[in-house]
Amino acid sequence: MTVILHDGYFIGTWLAREFGLPTNYFSIINSKAPKTLHREIDVAMFAGLVFVKLPSKVVEYIRAGYITAKIEPDDDLNMYEYILEITINTKIGFWI
Secondary structure, three states: OOOEOOOOEEEHHHHHHHOOOOOOHHHHHHHHOHHHOOOOOEEEEEOOEEEEEOOHHHHHHHHOOOEEEEOOOOOOHHHOOEEEEEEOOEEEEEEO
């Protein structure tokens, strides 16, 4: 089930879980190092919850049901159809 709001923001804990990251990943990165986030990613707090807005291309992949995984250093990048760089050290791969 995709959790996306009408204005394009995902619930941060859901998105982190989908990407194979700790559920508090976006909260931590936003509070400690917000400038390290990719420029097209926006993290916002509303009523104590973290919401994340992604580039439109990434939203299309999520809506289409692509499988996602955090890319590890020894992963073959050719197996992914698309790679989202959240930070320089955190990349998410998409494949069908």
